[in-house]
Amino acid sequence: MKANIKELAAKAGLAKVLVHPTSDSGVFISLDAEIETKLIEFAKLVALECSTIADTAEPYKASDLIKKHFGV
Numbered sequence: 001m002k003a004n005i006k007e008l009a010a011k012a013g014l015a016k017v018l019v020h021p022t023s024d025s026g027v028f029i030s031l032d033a034e035i036e037t038k039l040i041e042f043a044k045l046v047a048l049e050c051s052t053i054a055d056t057a058e059p060y061k062a063s064d065l066i067k068k069h070f071g072v
Contacts, residue, residue, distance in 0.1 A: 002071040004069070004070070005039065005043045006031065007029065009029070009031060009035075014035055015031045015035075016029070016031075017030075018030055043072075047070035047072045050066045051064075051066045051067050
């Protein structure tokens with residue numbers, strides 16, 4: 001899962017942020033395994049929906065950036 005999705009999950013209260021001195025950011029985002037699986041699928045669906053809308057506005061440019069950002 002891309003780090004930005006985990007960060008969004010933490011902001012939404014779906015994940016715990018723990019201090020972790022050996023990580024690059026100094027924190028570790030902990031997600032329940034079942035929630036993580038569902039969150040990955042949810043993020044893919046949202047990214048694909050956004051890219052569909054973006055294709056309507058400007059084909060292939062914005063949608064590719066959205067998919068890349070979310071790792072879809």
